[in-house]
Amino acid sequence: RTGDFGYIKEGMLFYEGRKDEQVKLHGYRIEIGEINAQLCKLDFIDDAVTVPLKSGDAVKKIIAFIKLKIPAVAPTPVKEKITAELKKKLPEYMVPGDLVFISDFPYNNNHKIDKKKLIEDYINS
Numbered sequence: 001r002t003g004d005f006g007y008i009k010e011g012m013l014f015y016e017g018r019k020d021e022q023v024k025l026h027g028y029r030i031e032i033g034e035i036n037a038q039l040c041k042l043d044f045i046d047d048a049v050t051v052p053l054k055s056g057d058a059v060k061k062i063i064a065f066i067k068l069k070i071p072a073v074a075p076t077p078v079k080e081k082i083t084a085e086l087k088k089k090l091p092e093y094m095v096p097g098d099l100v101f102i103s104d105f106p107y108n109n110n111h112k113i114d115k116k117k118l119i120e121d122y123i124n125s
Helices: 032-040 075-089 115-124
Strands: 004-009 012-018 022-025 028-031 045-055 058-068 098-101
Touching: 022 058, 028 032, 032 045, 032 058, 032 075, 045 115, 058 115, 075 098
Parallel strands: 058 098
Antiparallel strands: 004 012, 022 028, 045 058
């Protein structure tokens, strides 16, 4: 009922994570899906995936990977426009710390967006 999930082994409850995409950053609970929804409402964004960048179990930064309908020649003004629009709709703490523009999303064997690959590419860039 709380959104958390885990398992019981030998009479002890082990916490595994959350069923939803809620994460905690700087003491604030952030619903990743809400960030995606607000990004996709912008008419110049084709699709967006937001992921938490973690160090161990702690979230360090929220990153949004964005596929634009028309690729931007100069991404800086587009980033500023997206950030300004998000600040109108979301609390400051929910605005992603970084926006990354991509031409297409990587997919895993199950034909879902490969969030691990996105994070891996982000760290290695």
